Amino acid sequence: MVETHELIPKHTKISDSEKEKLLETYQVSWSGLPKINKSDPAIAKLNVKVGDVIRIDRESKTAGKSVYYRAVVEG
């Protein structure tokens, strides 16, 4: 029920190959990504584990849509 709130953008878990591609394109390590807690209510139904990367499709006031990535950490 909570996931449908207008404040919450779409969260999706990305596959391992996508993850590698992402880290390669942005020349960043997994630990260098912004974080999201494993217990975060927005990803409660995604069945994630620590080490995963979440893709977030935000509605942006300036760009229309923007994509953001967060690394799942313990917490």
Add this chain to the structure above:
Amino acid sequence: MKADNEKLIESYSDKLPPSVLEEIKVGVPGTISKEKLIQILDRSILVYKNAKVHAGECVGLVSAESIGEPGTQMTLNTFHFAGVAEMNVTTGLPRIIEVFDSRKIISTPSMEVFLNSKINQDVEKVRQLASSIKETRFGELVSEYSLNIFEQTLGIKLNSEIIADKGLTTKDIVKLIKAKVKNFEVESKSDEIIFTQKSKSEDIKDLYGIKEKLKEIKIKGLKGIVQVLPVKRGEEYIILTSGTNLKDVLALPEVDGTRTVSNDIHEVREVFGIEAARQAIINEVYKVVESQGLNINIRHVMLVSDLMCVGGVVKGITRYGVVSEKASVLARASFETPLKHLINAALEGEIDNLTSVVENVMINQPVPIGTGLPGLVTKMK
């Protein structure tokens, strides 16, 4: 022709952001030729690339100045409260400081409770719901306390008008009280409740104690909601509350769970997650900025909000929040409490690699921003 054009515009989606493409789609006439459209799109890419922030640009500094300067004007306009009827909500500079510091306890917590389409047109039903979510404590229902020290009893007269107004019955109240009160026998006579101490001790302190304890017992409503106010917002009725309890409000079937919000950022993070908190910070700050008639580009607020939420929890722009995360000792010391940071760093044997701005300013070295950022790469033979 038109469909072709739209397809062509779509194909640029990896080179231009959706908002720009949308603008082009709306702006060009339907009769435009394919060549002209390609020209427009290519030209747009050029302009877009020129408008992009360059690598090494100190965006944080620009944001700080862009928010700080209008902030000074805000202090002069003594317009820090806004409210409907008796509902007061902090706005203005105090609110902005509160949000950016990410205070755990905010001065005026409040919620905007949106309701289902079934009842949001009906004032009477909305008013009923509003009064049912307001927290009612036992103390509010009492008209008189009578303490009988000789017999060690406490008699409480209830105000039947208020009870009827809240849609309660004396029976329900007595039942609730009985469950909460131990060591006392509870008797109810018409409109009076009598508490008798089970163990006949001489201590009358217990009687005073129970009186104070009784006042605080929650009879009805949701915890934390001190005040409710049904108001008309556009076409529908919503409930403004003072005091928040997002979790319990969302559990109610009448509440529209997609729009109801709290102004407590920490509560939003707990219930909706970090991404919602980021958006809530932007919304809250921008609401103040707009209400004060100021003009701050939303990108600055977005940057600050992104920084506050980067670690998965909301951190304030304080020495306990984002500043404590800085890698450099000197940078931390230059913010607040320099001695504390320097002494701790000395004790721990911390190393400062001088990779950022402030520490390099301190020791009179070029700072790694703008043209100072790129280093030289030489091939060693």
